[in-house]
Amino acid sequence: MFEEMVKKPASWLSGDGTSAGIVISSRVRHARNISNFPFPPVADQAHKEKILSLFKAALAKNSHFKKGNLLISPEVTDLDRTFLVERHLISPEFLQGKSFQGVFINKDETLSVMINEEDHLRIQALQGGLKLDECYQLSSQAEEELGKILKFDYDSEFGFLTSCPTNVGTGMRASILIHLPGLVLTREVDGVISKMTKSSIAVRGFYGEGSDVLGNLFQISNQNTLGKSELEILESISKVVAQVVEAEEKARETLFKDAKDQIEDKIWRAYGILKHARMLSSTEVMNLLSALRLGVGCGTINQVSLNQINEILVLSQPAHLQKYFNRQMDANERDATRAELVRLKLNGKGKSNASH
Amino acid sequence: MFEEMVKKPASWLSGDGTSAGIVISSRVRHARNISNFPFPPVADQAHKEKILSLFKAALAKNSHFKKGNLLISPEVTDLDRTFLVERHLISPEFLQGKSFQGVFINKDETLSVMINEEDHLRIQALQGGLKLDECYQLSSQAEEELGKILKFDYDSEFGFLTSCPTNVGTGMRASILIHLPGLVLTREVDGVISKMTKSSIAVRGFYGEGSDVLGNLFQISNQNTLGKSELEILESISKVVAQVVEAEEKARETLFKDAKDQIEDKIWRAYGILKHARMLSSTEVMNLLSALRLGVGCGTINQVSLNQINEILVLSQPAHLQKYFNRQMDANERDATRAELVRLKLNGKGKSNASH
Numbered sequence: 001m002f003e004e005m006v007k008k009p010a011s012w013l014s015g016d017g018t019s020a021g022i023v024i025s026s027r028v029r030h031a032r033n034i035s036n037f038p039f040p041p042v043a044d045q046a047h048k049e050k051i052l053s054l055f056k057a058a059l060a061k062n063s064h065f066k067k068g069n070l071l072i073s074p075e076v077t078d079l080d081r082t083f084l085v086e087r088h089l090i091s092p093e094f095l096q097g098k099s100f101q102g103v104f105i106n107k108d109e110t111l112s113v114m115i116n117e118e119d120h121l122r123i124q125a126l127q128g129g130l131k132l133d134e135c136y137q138l139s140s141q142a143e144e145e146l147g148k149i150l151k152f153d154y155d156s157e158f159g160f161l162t163s164c165p166t167n168v169g170t171g172m173r174a175s176i177l178i179h180l181p182g183l184v185l186t187r188e189v190d191g192v193i194s195k196m197t198k199s200s201i202a203v204r205g206f207y208g209e210g211s212d213v214l215g216n217l218f219q220i221s222n223q224n225t226l227g228k229s230e231l232e233i234l235e236s237i238s239k240v241v242a243q244v245v246e247a248e249e250k251a252r253e254t255l256f257k258d259a260k261d262q263i264e265d266k267i268w269r270a271y272g273i274l275k276h277a278r279m280l281s282s283t284e285v286m287n288l289l290s291a292l293r294l295g296v297g298c299g300t301i302n303q304v305s306l307n308q309i310n311e312i313l314v315l316s317q318p319a320h321l322q323k324y325f326n327r328q329m330d331a332n333e334r335d336a337t338r339a340e341l342v343r344l345k346l347n348g349k350g351k352s353n354a355s356h
Numbered sequence: 357m358f359e360e361m362v363k364k365p366a367s368w369l370s371g372d373g374t375s376a377g378i379v380i381s382s383r384v385r386h387a388r389n390i391s392n393f394p395f396p397p398v399a400d401q402a403h404k405e406k407i408l409s410l411f412k413a414a415l416a417k418n419s420h421f422k423k424g425n426l427l428i429s430p431e432v433t434d435l436d437r438t439f440l441v442e443r444h445l446i447s448p449e450f451l452q453g454k455s456f457q458g459v460f461i462n463k464d465e466t467l468s469v470m471i472n473e474e475d476h477l478r479i480q481a482l483q484g485g486l487k488l489d490e491c492y493q494l495s496s497q498a499e500e501e502l503g504k505i506l507k508f509d510y511d512s513e514f515g516f517l518t519s520c521p522t523n524v525g526t527g528m529r530a531s532i533l534i535h536l537p538g539l540v541l542t543r544e545v546d547g548v549i550s551k552m553t554k555s556s557i558a559v560r561g562f563y564g565e566g567s568d569v570l571g572n573l574f575q576i577s578n579q580n581t582l583g584k585s586e587l588e589i590l591e592s593i594s595k596v597v598a599q600v601v602e603a604e605e606k607a608r609e610t611l612f613k614d615a616k617d618q619i620e621d622k623i624w625r626a627y628g629i630l631k632h633a634r635m636l637s638s639t640e641v642m643n644l645l646s647a648l649r650l651g652v653g654c655g656t657i658n659q660v661s662l663n664q665i666n667e668i669l670v671l672s673q674p675a676h677l678q679k680y681f682n683r684q685m686d687a688n689e690r691d692a693t694r695a696e697l698v699r700l701k702l703n704g705k706g707k708s709n710a711s712h
Contacts, residue, residue, distance in 0.1 A: 261692055265634035272632030278621035336617055 001069045002080055006315075006323045010087060010109040010126075013314060015306030017129015021297035022245050024177040024217065024310065025088070028135035028234075029124040030143045031162045031171035033153040039163035040116045048100035048116050055115050058149040059104065064142065068106035073098055079328075082319035088126060088177075090114055111142055118163045119171075121146065128310070130241065132174050136234055139172075158226065166223070170230045174237045175221030177206075178244060181294045182251030184216045185263075192247055193218075200224050201240050206286070215286030215313075220244065252298055267295030271304070274312075275346050280339040285316045304346060312345050357425045358436055362671075362679045366443060366465040366482075369670060371662025373485020377653035378601050380533040380573065380666065381444070384491035384590075385480040386499045387518045387527035389509040395519035396472045404456035404472050411471050414505040415460065420498065424462035429454055435684075438675035444482060444533075446470055467498055474519045475527075477502065484666070486597065488530050492590055495528075514582070522579070526586045530593045531577030533562075534600060537650045538607030540572045541619075548603055549574075556580050557596050562642070571642030571669075576600065608654055623651035627660070630668075631702050636695040641672045660702060668701050 012025045033039060034054060037047050052072070059065045071080075073095040084090045084103065089112050095101050102115040114122040123146070125138035153161040160171040167173070183189040193203045204219040205212045220241060222233050255263050270291035274280075280288075293309050295301035315324055316338050322329055325337055368381045389395060390410060393403050408428070415421045429451040432440075440446045440459065445468050451457050460469040470478040479502070481494035509517040516527040523529070539545040549559045556579040562570045576597060578589050611619050626647035630636075636644075649665050651657035671680055672694050678685055681693055 261635055261688070265695070268632040268634050269629050272628030272630075273625050274628075275632075276624040276628030278624050279617055332617070339621070 001071075002083060002323060005087070005109070006083075006320060009307075009311045009314065012088075012109065012126050012128040013307065013310035014128045015308075015310050017127070017131055019245050020129040020306055021293075022179055022248050023130040023241065024179060025126060025128050026131045026135045026174075026176050027088075027124060027126045028132060028139040028172065028174045029122055030139050031119040031160070031167045031173075032121040032123065032143060032146070032150075033161060033163070034120045035151045035153050037120065040118060040120060041163055043116075045099060051120050052100045052102055052115055054150060055102070055104075055113070055121065055146075058146055061149055062145050064145040065104065065106070068104055068111075070102055070104045071095075072102040073100070079319050079322060083323055086314065086317040086319050089124075091117060111138055113142070113146075119167070121150075130176065130245075132176065132234055132238055132241075136172075136174065136230070140230070169224075169226035170228070170233060172230050172233060173221050174234055175219050176237075176241055178218050178220055178241070178248075179216055179290065179293055179297075180218055180244070180248050180251075181216040181290050182248045182255055183244075185255055186251045188247065188251055192244060196220065196240055196244070197223075199236075199240070201237070214283060215290040217286070217290070252294070256298060264295075264300050267291050267298075267300050271295065271301055271346075274342050276343070277339045279335040280316070280342060281335055282316060282318060282338065285312070285338060285342065289313055308345055308348070312342055315341060315345070357427075358439065358679060361443070361465070362439075362676060365663075365667045365670065368444075368465070368482050368484040369663065369666035370484045371664075371666050373483070373487055375601050376485040376662055377649070378535055378604050379486040379597065380535060381482060381484050382487045382491050382530075382532050383444075383480060383482045384488060384495040384528065384530045385478055386495050387475040387516070387523045387529075388477040388479065388499060388502070388506075389517060389519070390476045391507045391509050393476065396474060396476060397519055399472075401455060407476050408456045408458055408471055410506060411458070411460075411469070411477065411502075414502055417505055418501050420501040421460065421462070424460055424467075426458055426460045427451075428458040429456070435675050435678060439679055442670065442673040442675050445480075447473060467494055469498070469502075475523070477506075486532065486601075488532070488590055488594055488597075492528075492530065492586070496586070525580075525582035526584070526589060528586050528589060529577050530590055531575050532593075532597055534574050534576055534597070534604075535572055535646065535649055535653075536574055536600070536604050536607075537572040537646050538604045538611055539600075541611055542607045544603065544607055548600060552576065552596055552600070553579075555592075555596070557593070570639060571646040573642070573646070608650070612654060620651075620656050623647050623654075623656050627651065627657055627702075630698050632699070633695045635691040636672070636698060637691055638672060638674065638694065641668070641694060641698065645669055664701055664704070668698055671697060671701070 034051060037043060037051055040048065059070065076095050081095045085092050089105055090103050094114060094117050100116055104113040110125060110127055112124045123139050123142050125135040127135050155161055159169040162168050162171050180189055183192055196203055200223040202221050202223045206214045206217045222237050270288040274288050274292060289309055289312060292301065292304060296304055296306055296309065314320055318334055321334055321338055321341060324341065329337060390407060393399060393407055396404065415426065432451050437451045441448050445461055445465065446459050450470060450473050456472055458471040466481060466483055468480045479495050479498050481491040483491050511517055515525040518524050518527050536545055539548055552559055558577050558579045560575040561568045562573045578593050626644040630644050630648060645665055645668060648657065648660060652660055652662055652665065670676055674690055677690055677694055677697065685693060
C-alpha cells in the first residue's frame with residue numbers, strides 16, 4: 001500500500017480546482033463517538049480494543065468502505081507513521097506507540113477515518129483546491145454510512161458528544177490549507193489573521209495545531225462546532241476563505257505593481273536554486289516552493305505546474321523521501337537526496353529516470 | 357573603436373593558457389620617463405603637451421604601433437574612461453578631467469601605453485592565463501621600439517628613473533590576476549598573503565592598488581624594482597605564483613575531500629542564480645562567478661567555459677553594461693539589465709539574440 005502511495009501522488013495534490021493557485025486543499029472532518037464507551041483519552045485497553053473491532057465490523061458490513069486499507073498500531077512503523085502525518089492523513093501524535101489505534105484510508109486518499117484518536121472516530125474528507133462542499137458531502141456520507149451500523153453518542157440538547165468540548169455539537173471541522181505569500185510579503189497577514197481569530201476562525205501552521213507556519217502555508221478552520229448547523233459552519237468558513245483569497249489576490253497585485261522586479265527576481269532565484277542546488281533542507285524547500293508557487297500563480301513561471309509543486313511539497317518531507325528512495329538516511333543524506341528529487345521532479349522525471 | 361571593443365571580448369579573456377582555471381591574466385608594465393622633462397605630478401601643462409606630442413611623433417615613426425588607437429583627454433567621456441578602467445587598460449585615476457593625458461591601445465588590447473600618468477610612459481602588456489614571459493617580451497619590445505626614438509631618463513647607478521621611488525631601477529612591474537576561492541574558503545589566504553608580502557610581493561584587489569578584493573580575485577605583483585634585473589623579478593614572481601597556484605590547488609582538493617556536497621551545492625546554486633535571477637548587483641555577480649569559476653575549474657560544471665565567465669566578468673561592470681546595451685542606466689536598471697546579460701551569455705547568446 002505504501003509502495004503505491006509513494007509512487008502516486010494523492011489526488012488532493014492535483015493542483016486543479018477552484019482557486020488552486022491559492023487554496024492548496026480543503027478538508028472536512030467529523031468527530032464521532034460510540035455510545036456507552038468512554039472517550040479514548042480515558043478508555044482502558046479493553047474498551048479501545050472493542051471500539052476498533054466494532055469499526056472493523058462496520059467496515060466489513062458496508063460496501064462504501066470496500067476500497068481502502070485499515071492500518072492498525074503497533075503494526076505501523078515509525079517511518080510509515082510519519083509518512084501518513086506528512087500525507088495529512090493522521091494527526092502528528094497518532095499511532096505513536098499505542099495499541100488499538102487505527103486508520104482507514106480509501107483508495108484515492110480522499111476519505112480516511114482515525115480510530116481511537118481523541119475521539120472514537122475521526123472521519124476526514126480531503127480534496128485539492130477549494131472544495132469544502134465536496135469534502136462535506138464525502139465526510140457526511142461516510143458518517144451516515146457508519147451511523148447506520150454504529151450508534152453514536154448524541155445528546156438532543158448539545159448534539160454529538162466529543163472528547164474535547166470544542167468539538168461538541170456538529171463535531172465537524174472544516175479547514176483549508178492556503179498559501180498567503182502576498183499577505184506575508186506586504187506584512188498584512190497579521191492583521192488578516194487577527195481579524196479571523198476574532199470571528200471564531202482558527203489559523204494554524206502546516207501540520208495543524210501547534211505547528212509552525214512553513215512556506216507561507218496556513219490552515220484556516222472553524223473554531224467552534226456548537227450552536228451552529230453544519231451548513232452554517234460551512235457557509236461562514238467559505239465566506240472567510242473567499243475574503244482571504246481576495247485579500248491575497250490584492251496583495252499580489254500590489255506586489256507586482258510596486259516591486260515587480262524584486263518579486264520576479266525572488267521567484268526566478270527560487271526556481272534557479274531548486275533546479276540546481278545539491279543540498280536542500282525541508283524548510284528551505286518549503287520556502288523556495290512558496291516563491292515558485294507564487295510565480296506559477298502569477299504567470300511569471302510557466303515551466304512548472306501546481307501539480308509538480310504539490311508533489312515536491314509532499315515528497316520532499318523526510319519520511320516520503322526515504323520511502324521514495326527506499327532507504328534510511330541521516331539528515332545530511334536527506335538534504336542531498338531531497339535536492340536530487342527536486343531536480344528530477346522539476347525536470348518532469350520520475351523515479352525510473354533517476355541516475356544515482 | 358569602443359563599439360568594436362564592447363562587442364568583442366579582449367584577447368586576455370579567452371580563458372586559455374597555462375593555469376587558466378586559476379590565473380586569469382598576466383601583465384607586465386614598464387615605467388619610463390623622457391629625459392629633461394619633469395615627472396607628470398610636477399610638470400606644467402606645456403611640459404605635458406610636449407610629452408604627448410613627442411609620443412605621438414614616436415608612434416607615427418614606428419611601424420610597431422601602426423595598428424591601434426590613441427585616446428586623449430579630455431576627449432574621452434566619463435563612461436568611456438570607466439570602460440577602460442573596467443577593461444584593465446588604464447588606472448582608476450587616469451584621464452579624470454585632466455588635459456594632455458592619453459592612452460594608446462593596440463588592436464587586440466595586448467599592448468597599451470598610458471601617457472602622462474604617474475610617469476611619462478607606462479607601457480603595459482596584458483594576456484590571459486599565466487603568460488608572464490610573453491607579456492615581458494611584448495612590453496620590452498615596445499619599450500625598445502619607443503627607446504629608439506625617445507631618450508629615456510636613465511641613471512647608470514640606479515637604472516631608469518621614475519616618479520615614485522618604488523619604480524626606480526627596472527621600472528618594471530609584473531603582475532597576475534589570480535582566483536583563490538579555495539584558499540579563501542579554507543581560510544588559508546591570510547597566511548599565504550602575509551608570507552608573500554614578507555618577500556616583497558604586493559597583493560591587491562580586483563582594480564589594483566587600494567581596491568577591494570571582489571569575487572576572490574587577487575592581484576599579485578612585485579613590490580620593488582630596484583637592485584634586481586628584469587629577469588630576476590620575473591623569476592621571483594613566477595616562483596611565488598607557482599607556489600600560490602599549488603596552494604590553491606591543494607586547498608581545492610581539501611575542500612572537495614572534506615566538504616564535497618557543500619562545495620558542489622554552492623557552485624550549482626551560483627549557476628542556478630546566475631541563470632535565473634532578474635536583478636544582480638555587480639558585487640553579487642563577482643561572487644557568483646567566483647563559485648562558478650571554481651566549479652568549471654574543478655569539473656563540477658561543464659556547461660560553461662572560462663571564456664564565458666571572463667566575458668561576463670568584464671561585461672557586467674557598470675560602464676560595459678551601458679555601452680553593451682547602448683544606453684545610460686541608473687543602478688536599479690543596471691541590476692535588471694546585468695541579470696539579463698548574464699542569462700544571455702550563459703545561454704551562449706550574444707546581443708543580437710537579446711529579447712528586450
